[in-house]
Amino acid sequence: MTPPIHRLAVIGLGLIGGSFALALRQAGYVRHILGFDTDPDQARQAIDLGVIDQASSDIATAVAAADLIFVAVPVGATRQVFSGMEECLLPTALVMDGGSTKGSVIADFQVACPDRLHQFVPAHPIAGKETSGVAAADADLYANRTVILTPTGQQTASALQRARAAWQACGARVEQMAAEQHDCILATTSHLPHLLAFNLMQVLNEQHDQTELGMCIGGGLRDFSRIAGSDPVMWRDIMLANQAALRISLRAYIDHLEQLAEELDAGDGVAIHQRFMRAQGLHRQLILSDSQAAASG
């Protein structure tokens, strides 16, 4: 089979971009992979690890002859990446991004490449690790994971079809929803939990001595706080890019915490028990059922 993608350009050689390259290569879906990263070390490592075939010295060169361009940079940097692109894109090229917020990325593309909206399909793979950098890239990162496409409606049917096919070649389940809806849900399922985990680290550190803490850390805390090991720049950008939706989730969260604090003060065991019962039930419904689906999927 001739690989469907002749030249793939990956802009941003981190976990997400690197894993996309490895997955497509493993699937025999791509012939040649170009990569660009602002950090020359990451680019060198990407070549050494076989993630890309060739490192480009700038974005324009990487993009020029590519039929698929995947932008996998922190969402605070997408506008700048897109801004060098419009002049160089082949008319047949498909541009995708992998950012965790979609409204902000679409707005960036609209500003930077207003005449290329028919070639653009925003994507968000719901996959990640707390480790970052190209050394963490993994050909199976997207296997059985969900990728959400948030088409702008201005893309061609063929662009959307090619976007779906590329992610399916990575082993992903492809879903589709509006960017606004995506951003609103991810604010609660992803951005808020990261913020909460980061926040706990600060409180742990302020309230207690490290040696004593060391004795009192169990598996519950380890799992809960795993995402506090995530990349600070990436997550700062996400929080700012999705600020409006995140504020709503955060406000609702704080309101419930304040209610809980009042119930604690009042020693209201009945109310607290009801809360925890409901939460345990929701955990079964929302999270465990999803884990089972993922495991069997």
Add this chain to the structure above:
Amino acid sequence: MTPPIHRLAVIGLGLIGGSFALALRQAGYVRHILGFDTDPDQARQAIDLGVIDQASSDIATAVAAADLIFVAVPVGATRQVFSGMEECLLPTALVMDGGSTKGSVIADFQVACPDRLHQFVPAHPIAGKETSGVAAADADLYANRTVILTPTGQQTASALQRARAAWQACGARVEQMAAEQHDCILATTSHLPHLLAFNLMQVLNEQHDQTELGMCIGGGLRDFSRIAGSDPVMWRDIMLANQAALRISLRAYIDHLEQLAEELDAGDGVAIHQRFMRAQGLHRQLILSDSQAAASG
């Protein structure tokens, strides 16, 4: 070797009590195990699973001829369990509990068994799962885990020594600290994270449609929220029993969230980045270093 414990009585046949029985049996540390649970189903299952040899119909009978009594009930029930005990204890018996809060359990024992304080050593194994009940019991639950003893100072030297030895026979690392200090640290490392995870379930449910949510749940959320599957009664009791310390941690946590909300509103990327950098660094220092110690321990 004659097993050091002739008769072990386990009051409360759940994950913690059941695992203690299985671990001591596996170590050849105990000859005969009696058990009591208010739920006859759990008691029957405990016999069927070989966790205990015999189910007692009441606490007094279970305790009467035991040289080690392990109380593993929700901390809201310890006072009632202790209150039937003073009359029946052998003068050589050692009483331990496995509760997650120590101040409240010690107060309960002081009220219920004022003349037996020399026989009592409070213990907290930092081990657990989100599954509960005797069916989840596991002989290796305590292997390489920390158990914190919070002696009251009124126990005999031999009682403390026997307590350490029993936990070491379960494979645990035994540490010691004051009850107040334990409760203060655990409020932040364990009770607060549970409360935060329970709280997120509620917000997820209120803010979003379940079908859409299903597409947007990643590994980060799954790990973060694992503890929201924990037993609601057990955790209501813990929160109430450690209310004073928990309120301090919760207040500090909400204050930091409010600061973050302000920084988000102001679009203050510098402040948010500094926060997240600090949090990531603390995660490495506090949590990852501990995981490595646990893995190599």
